[in-house]
Amino acid sequence: MLATRFTLMYPEKVEKLVLENPIGLEDWKLVAPYTSIDQNYQNELKANYESAKKYQLEFYYDKKWKQEYDEWVYLLTGWTKHPDYPVVALNNAQTSDMIFTQPVVYEFQYIKSPTLLIIGTRDRTAIGKNNVKDEAARERMGQYQLLGKETQKKIPHSQLVELDNVGHLPHIEVFDRFIKPLSTFLSSTQK
Structure with a gap:
């Protein structure tokens, strides 16, 4: 969402936009x-390894967990043990509010930059x-196998790469x- 907002606000600064399973x-x-x-x-104050893993298992990976995903959950939840974690928890809560109340779905047609959507279906x-x-x-919520196609139709000059049987974090x-496809898109001369 931040990349989309930035692209909409500063189109002259964005040569290409890449959206990987964007919210x-x-x-x-x-x-x-x-x-x-x-x-x-x-x-957020109650967040821990178990709650983060449960969330990711259900939503990110559609109930298909691999042991190597554990390190990314540890990364996300390691800071919950720090005395300053309440500051991070508040930032997370504010970010969730922004994500929920300010969706970019209604503004995709205004993107001018060539865009690559990489979607784990x-x-x-x-x-x-x-x-x-x-x-x-x-x-019906969060059906990225449908959302990717719908979004690609809304964004002019966009390409869609669907990665079958992949969840929210294709790069992992x-x-x-x-x-x-990311390297190919970035190295192309399309403007």
Whole structure:
């Protein structure tokens, strides 16, 4: 979302835009109830290895975990043990609020830069999904195998690379499959 916002605000500075399983492809606040920054902050204060792994297992990796993903969870949760973690927790809560309340889905058509979308089709990330009571509505959220295609149609001069059977973090799950289209796009002379 930050890359999209930057591209929209400073198009003269962006030669190319790469979006890897970006959030903001749908407007979650149309389906999920709002969670305040204070509520998110309290949840962030409770974060630990187990809760982060559970979240990633369900949403990032669609219930397909590999032991090598553990190091990335340790990286995310190591700072929860630091005495200054409440500062990070507040920043995380504020970031979640921005993600939820300011989706970029309505602005993709204004992107002028050539754009590469790299989408892991098994990704199910959707902020607030766990708070949606209607099971059918919850299941429709975070369907990146559909969102990638829809987003590619909205962004002029965009390319879509779908990585089948890959979740939210293609650069971790399948680096070789991720880096090839990225390198090709970055080295192309398309402007």
